[in-house]
Amino acid sequence: MPARNPYPTAAAFMPDRLTMSALREAVQHCEGCPLYANATQAVFGEGKLGSDVMLVGETPGDQEDLAGAPFVGPAGKLLDRALDEAGIDRSKTYVTNAVKHFKWRSRGARRIHDKPTWTEQMACRPWVEAEIALVKPRALVLMGATAAQSLLGKSFRVTQNRGTPLDSDLAELVTATIHPSAVLRSDDREAMFAGLVADLRIAR
Ligand code: URA
Ligand code: SF4
Numbered sequence: 754m755p756a757r758n759p760y761p762t763a764a765a766f767m768p769d770r771l772t773m774s775a776l777r778e779a780v781q782h783c784e785g786c787p788l789y790a791n792a793t794q795a796v797f798g799e800g801k802l803g804s805d806v807m808l809v810g811e812t813p814g815d816q817e818d819l820a821g822a823p824f825v826g827p828a829g830k831l832l833d834r835a836l837d838e839a840g841i842d843r844s845k846t847y848v849t850n851a852v853k854h855f856k857w858r859s860r861g862a863r864r865i866h867d868k869p870t871w872t873e874q875m876a877c878r879p880w881v882e883a884e885i886a887l888v889k890p891r892a893l894v895l896m897g898a899t900a901a902q903s904l905l906g907k908s909f910r911v912t913q914n915r916g917t918p919l920d921s922d923l924a925e926l927v928t929a930t931i932h933p934s935a936v937l938r939s940d941d942r943e944a945m946f947a948g949l950v951a952d953l954r955i956a957r
Pocket of ligand 1: 810811812813814817822823824825826828829850934
């Protein structure tokens with residue numbers, strides 16, 4: 754009998770047939786890590802198969818959790834503007850997250866973002882791997898440390914390796930940049946935003 758995987762993993766919840774519709778359905782039943790329990794729903798990626806550019810964020814936020822779609826809240830609005838300035842049409846990209854359920858803690862009546870642990874990131878990785886395998890983007894843009902480390906390894910440093918082509922087999926071009934939320938949190942939003950746009954331009 755094979756040894757039971759000691760780590761939480763989504764692997765057991767993957768559909769037998771890897772199609773986008775099967776994945777979207779199956780992810781709603783995932784209990785591969787504890788995050789499903791406190792979220793409204795899983796938020797899967799959005800966009801067309803064969804999109805040239807795939808963008809990966811961290812974990813859905815409050816609004817994404819309620820809407821069931823990635824990057825529709827404040828970080829999403831900022832991403833829309835950055836893509837626009839970089840000359841990338843969002844409707845021709847595939848947008849997703851490294852972790853599919855919203856992780857949060859309460860602050861008063863509000864649900865505020867909490868960072869998924871490494872174990873949770875690894876548990877969720879089969880979903881984003883399946884998305885990459887199906888969409889087959891030419892350019893894969895990892896936004897923020899969670900997305901970059903989930904797919905490239907824990908020692909990856911976004912601050913040191915952003916905005917440049919990376920050595921990876923995941924796509925023809927793999928690159929990393931800051932997370933749109935980092936711009937929102939920054940004291941120097943303008944410079945951070947310009948940096949994000951510059952990094953996105955290499956994907957275009
Ligand atoms: N932040 C993310 O990483 N993903 C979203 O979908 C929204 C905010
Ligand atoms: Fe499954 Fe990922 Fe949700 Fe965890 S966060 S339950 S691994 S879909």
